[in-house]
Amino acid sequence: MTGNETILQYLTNVPAWYLATSVNDQPHVRPFSFAAEQDGKIWFVTATTKDVWEELQQNQKFEASSWWPGHGWLILRGKAGLEDKANADMRYAGYAHLCSLGESYDGPDDPTLVFFSVEEPEAWICNHEEWKPIEL
Structure with a gap:
């Protein structure tokens, strides 16, 4: 199993995990x-209207943590790659996921949706x- 696969297991096998900015x-x-995962990198989705996007533009460093019961917890550090290079499949998956949480967007290509990559990861x-x- 690759490092990215391990990280994704810890982030996708729980209802929520936590991302910190400063x-x-x-x-x-x-x-x-x-x-x-796309192009060998982990990617997250947010919206340009959210504080987290503004915070990442001011300081790209972040830390994420996820506790997977029975497996321990993950700590992931990195810098947000702010250039949105999400392909159509990821855009749709991120859009569908956020809509399932009750958020509303004008489809996967809504310019409000933004994907950022994990650069310089440590985990x-x-x-x-x-x-x-x-x-x-």
């Missing part, structure tokens, strides 16, 4: 629930005894 020395944490699987690095 702007002006103030952390901001919110739930996320969409993650996918660990953790339990109460150790942090085990994921080879990426």
Whole structure:
């Protein structure tokens, strides 16, 4: 199993995971629930109308964490790649996912939807005894 596959397991086998940004020395944490792989990178979706997008434009560094019961938790650090290169399949999957959460968009090509990649990733699987690095 590749490092990206391991990360995706931890992010997609739980109802929500948490993404943290930091702007002006103030952390901001919110739930996320969409993650996918394209071109060997992990990608997330948000909307240009959300604070998280503005925060990532000010400071691209983020950290994500997911607890998968019975498996430990994931810590994923990286920089947001802000150039949206999502293909049609990912755009549809992200759009459908956000709509299933009650959000409303004008289809997968709605310019409000934006996908960002995980650049310079570092990741660990953790339990109460150790942090085990994921080879990426």
